[in-house]
Amino acid sequence: MKLPLRLIMVGRPKGRSLKSLRDKVKSLTGKPATKTQGLNLGFWYDKCLIAVKWRDGSCCHSMSDAKIEADMEIMLANGLSPPADVCQHLTSRSSNRSKAEHKYESFCKTTTCFLPPSGSFNPNLPVLYELPRVEAWKIAVYQTTFWEETLCVYVTEGEPSRRTTLGLADAMLGHLAEVDTLDMSSELATAYASSEMALMCIKCAIELPFSQDFVEAMQELAKLAKSGKTDHSALSLACTCLYANDWYRARVTRYLNAVPIMLEKSTECDAHISYMDTFNMEKAVESRWTLQQTMTKLNDMVDDLAVVLEKAAPTFSAGFSDALVKFVYQFFEATVGDDSSMAGEPWVPEFSKALASLAVTLPLDETIPNIVSVLAEANYLNGPINELFETK
Numbered sequence: 396m397k398l399p400l401r402l403i404m405v406g407r408p409k410g411r412s413l414k415s416l417r418d419k420v421k422s423l424t425g426k427p428a429t430k431t432q433g434l435n436l437g438f439w440y441d442k443c444l445i446a447v448k449w450r451d452g453s454c455c456h457s458m459s460d461a462k463i464e465a466d467m468e469i470m471l472a473n474g475l476s477p478p479a480d481v482c483q484h485l486t487s488r489s490s491n492r493s494k495a496e497h498k499y500e501s502f503c504k505t506t507t508c509f510l511p512p513s514g515s516f517n518p519n520l521p522v523l524y525e526l527p528r529v530e531a532w533k534i535a536v537y538q539t540t541f542w543e544e545t546l547c548v549y550v551t552e553g554e555p556s557r558r559t560t561l562g563l564a565d566a567m568l569g570h571l572a573e574v575d576t577l578d579m580s581s582e583l584a585t586a587y588a589s590s591e592m593a594l595m596c597i598k599c600a601i602e603l604p605f606s607q608d609f610v611e612a613m614q615e616l617a618k619l620a621k622s623g624k625t626d627h628s629a630l631s632l633a634c635t636c637l638y639a640n641d642w643y644r645a646r647v648t649r650y651l652n653a654v655p656i657m658l659e660k661s662t663e664c665d666a667h668i669s670y671m672d673t674f675n676m677e678k679a680v681e682s683r684w685t686l687q688q689t690m691t692k693l694n695d696m697v698d699d700l701a702v703v704l705e706k707a708a709p710t711f712s713a714g715f716s717d718a719l720v721k722f723v724y725q726f727f728e729a730t731v732g733d734d735s736s737m738a739g740e741p742w743v744p745e746f747s748k749a750l751a752s753l754a755v756t757l758p759l760d761e762t763i764p765n766i767v768s769v770l771a772e773a774n775y776l777n778g779p780i781n782e783l784f785e786t787k
Contacts, residue, residue: 449481463518482526497559500566505522506541547633549563553640561597564601592612596613603646607657610657620634656702664700667699670692700719700756723763
């Protein structure tokens, strides 16, 4: 009777040994009448050696992809599904490689525990959520592998590792967005919510977006920090790391201080950016009425930018201010350029007013002074903006 491969891998050969099998192969192949049987048994003996090598799975860390694939092909062809410890080592090897190679998408897919298992572990594409382990174990491994041993380490390093940190956070948030939480158990759903909130906090601390989307997560983070409570949840781990680093702590504080103006103005700022993105410049310059309306809108946007900059750090309004300067430059190119024939148009004073406000609001921007110098030579400008630049 053949020695079953699975019994070898789990360490229960039931009294049989490789030595006795090897002796049997030698005995059979030594006789012409039983040589064929001996050769067949020899092939099985070779497979048994592979099973012994893979007994706990740790051998995979020093093996090439091709060798692992060849061994797994032999096991699967003989009806052997790798035991849980072998699957675990294969998954660990895959995640360690992705991490070392900075392949964030692959690392996150390998280490996430939130995707539903298909019931079939693929040893050539090992992932944590497919491991034949209980759910609580998968959650604990995810917390350790992704958070404690990886993301928290990068967060602790602070600003120098911010790009790597953001890449990991974005990649995992992308995976979480694909997960259907409806059929999750309460434990998995809790871990999912904590992880999503923690990732949003880290992303927010790095990017400092002028957006309400992160307010709830950041306020929960601040509440947790104030309470002083700690556990092994993702949000608690993120809170500890973010507040332990001076760079991140300052940015978290900056965002929280800007929440009131953000709640008041972020929707308007988003609407302004959308307006500028979809604005048809060619059609606008065809109508004096449209030009006048555009200048009224432009001054409204400049006023909102000034309010935001006054009450929040400049970092928050970078997207809005960049879009506004670009819009002004495109409008200048489409309407004026090097043509002085429009100097008397009724919309010109409004444009002059907007430029004057922008020059004060964004004193370090070089685009506005360049536009002003061209317009001044063509006698387009008057009033406040001339006085402003004359004093400079």
